[in-house]
Amino acid sequence: MQPEIDLDEEILRFQSNDPIERAATPPASWYTSSRFLDLEKNAVFRNQWLFVGRQDQLQQPGDYFSGTFLGWPYVVVLDDEGEPRAFYNICSHHGTCVASGEGTTEQLVCPYHGWTYDRQGKLTKAPLAGPLQSLRQRNLDLKPIELSQWGPLIALHFGNPSAPLETELAPLLDTFADHPFENVQFVRRVMYPIDCNWKVFVDNYLDGGYHVAHVHPGLTGQLDIASYRSTLGERWSLQSCPAASSPSSDASADFARRVGQHADYAWIYPNFMVNRYGPWMDTNTVIPLSVDRCLIVFDYFHEGAAETGFLEQSLIASDQVQQEDIEICHRVQAGLHSGVYQQGVYAPRCEAPMFHFHRLLHADFQV
Ligand code: FES
Ligand SMILES: [Fe+2]
Missing domain, CATH: 3.90.380.10 (Naphthalene 1,2-dioxygenase Alpha Subunit; Chain A, domain 1)
Known part of the structure; x- marks a missing residue:
């Protein structure tokens, strides 16, 4: 206690x-009370660029890595145009984490009921869930996360960035x-x-x-x-x-x-x-x-x-x-x-x- x-x-x-x-x-208490960690999650970490990985982890379209920061699951994937994109790694169906670890994939497939997202995070398949068109109207794509690059490093922002990372660090x-x-x-x-x-x-x-x-x-x-x-x-x-x-x-x-x-x-x-x-x-x-x-x-x-x-x-x-x-x-x-x-x-x-x-x-x- x-x-x-x-x-x-x-x-x-x-x-x-x-x-x-x-x-x-x-x-x-700043170092021993979990109330401070809760406070830090929202008052500190949600408002800053957080470094999560490297560009060399993403070489070919479909290369991805995933992780969790203070309970926020994320996945970073190289899209079809060779641009890194980040999403909350959370399925729109029942909230399952979709990707795990790192690797290369054509599409991101949820292991629970097979809902499938492309490298742009768009829902492309939802087996037995009704017509895709009507699901799409409900915005069931993966939720994007702001991503920035600094040299060979990749950072994410889980809130609303006030300035680009490069400007802050110039x-x-x-x-x-x-x-x-x-x-x-x-x-x-x-x-x-x-x-x-x-x-x-x-x-x-x-x-x-x-x-x-x-x-x-x-x-x-x-x-x-x-x-x-x-x-x-x-x-x-x-x-x-x-x-x-x-x-x-x-x-x-x-x-x-x-x-x-x-x-x-x-x-x-x-x-x-x-x-x-x-x-x-x-x-x-x-x-x-x-x-x-x-x-x-x-x-x-x-x-x-x-x-x-x-x-x-x-x-x-x-x-x-x-x-x-x-x-x-x-x-x-x-x-x-x-x-x-x-x-x-x-x-x-x-x-x-x-x-x-x-x-x-x-x-x-x-x-
Ligand atoms: S929770 Fe992802 S397909 Fe059902
Ligand atoms: Fe030291």
């Missing part, structure tokens, strides 16, 4: 106008040291389920490199942490760090070549990250599963060709970093659940991106 909370009171316990030096972090693209998408090719997807609230993972990402020296011993010798810098945008932030001038050697993990000269870590409100370092790019999608569980989807991209040995070593090194973050996120969630911890404070020199995230949430909670 979760303790009853007064939602408005808990929102206001975070004083978003305080300067970071005096501000308290959001109370534990200033971020200009802030990257190098164009993040140039010549990169998808290599591999890795998924990490974590027993923590989705915001715990995001907070960890947005602490301005504060935890790197303590949590990531392998990575820390490769980065010039003293030169870590953060830029705050409207609904994004970018953390940048040059490589160390004399990197420590860790031949087994091959960290040095992996990081290259410079690392850029971009976060896009609320739940997406694009990381660019050396020849690598990876994207991280944070998917809330429940109030104290989330799934992180890592998609790795590489610039140009590389020998398999290097790719594998790099992915092992990256996995090590993720395991270190996962362990710390578990510990944070345990403290948040304790009932003893209420609110923390910020380290002002580093944690401005995290404060920025909390202020964006706070503003959305109050609309």
Whole structure:
């Protein structure tokens, strides 16, 4: 049983106008009460572009992938003209999820009674349900979802977008040291389920490199942490760090070549990250599963060709970093659940991106 909370009171316990030096972090209830997750679903996630996949998953007409975000089932399919389209993956007959997983299909056929939709989402067959013409008048096609592309990435909007994704993110693209998408090719997807609230993972990402020296011993010798810098945008932030001038050697993990000269870590409100370092790019999608569980989807991209040995070593090194973050996120969630911890404070020199995230949430909670 979760303790009853007064939602408005808990929102206001975070004083978003305080300067970071005096501000308290959001109370534990933001991370432990399912009422906050319900609020976030409608006040945050429904109003933002959410990244769900990649263009390379859709190569030929009929290629599709499907998924669920906080209970919204979606399917993305390449139509006959080669354009990606997104629909709620919900049959108009009795609400069954039509497609599952990913693959290629001529048409989307509901497994329950065989209602069939074309790649444009149009109902084309409804066995024994009467003439198609009269069904069509009742608008029983799959319901469309707004879709946008950003470089090799595909995003959906489950509400009414106020601005095109590209426009929103143009200033971020200009802030990257190098164009993040140039010549990169998808290599591999890795998924990490974590027993923590989705915001715990995001907070960890947005602490301005504060935890790197303590949590990531392998990575820390490769980065010039003293030169870590953060830029705050409207609904994004970018953390940048040059490589160390004399990197420590860790031949087994091959960290040095992996990081290259410079690392850029971009976060896009609320739940997406694009990381660019050396020849690598990876994207991280944070998917809330429940109030104290989330799934992180890592998609790795590489610039140009590389020998398999290097790719594998790099992915092992990256996995090590993720395991270190996962362990710390578990510990944070345990403290948040304790009932003893209420609110923390910020380290002002580093944690401005995290404060920025909390202020964006706070503003959305109050609309
Ligand atoms: S629910 Fe889809 S065909 Fe009946
Ligand atoms: Fe980390």
